[in-house]
Amino acid sequence: MEPNRNLFIPVILGTARMGRMSLHAARLVTEELGKCGGVETDLIDIAKLPLPTNDAGEAIKQADFSAKMSKADALVVVSPEYNHGYSGLLKHVLDSCLKEYIHKAVGIVGVSAGPFGGTRVIQNLLPVMREIGLVTIFWDVNFSSVQKAFAGDGRLLDESYIRRIDKFLKELIWMAKTLRHGREQVSLG
């Protein structure tokens, strides 16, 4: 095994809506990930992925997104809660890959304008993550009343989120390291 190979943990922003407050949350998590030693990250905005909508699944795999998922050791998915669910475009994007995700960790950041911080969208995403081969961690980040958490320019107004993100990322990085070891060294037998 090559020693000192950095982890790659991209952040997927799971909405294309205009005025999306999840963008601020995704930028903040990406910024905090970037401060972690031995971790490389990237913010992937699904609104910028040129995926067609006249087909779905691996048939529409986009080379750059696929390469990033292959390189990734873990993912962070930032998802707003729309009518208790996730955006259709996020599912469309996630479904475009499969082998790229197998035995990799994922942490979910829920975002909502109401008081529950995207807990329902996180619950709805868990079976999807499991079926595509990702391994969910048991820490989430919940941005409730997101319009109060960030100023209009994206500045964080509630510093307590930094501590929560730190806990979440520590768990995600531990899982990313452990699963990398498993993928590369532990045989199915």
Added chain:
Amino acid sequence: MANTDKMICPNCRVEMNHHCDKIVYNLDTHDARKTEPDRGGFIEEFHSCPKCGGGASRHG
């Protein structure tokens, strides 16, 4: 019948680690892989390179 040949990393030329089998429920009409009737899908094997971390898969 399961493929027992070791997969070799195309980048590093080392033996890859077989770490996962998964049923894939593929409905893509342009995917030639055959659905196994008793499973409703087909088994895909997933392998990772212990040197570079690269992944690969094949029909199991």
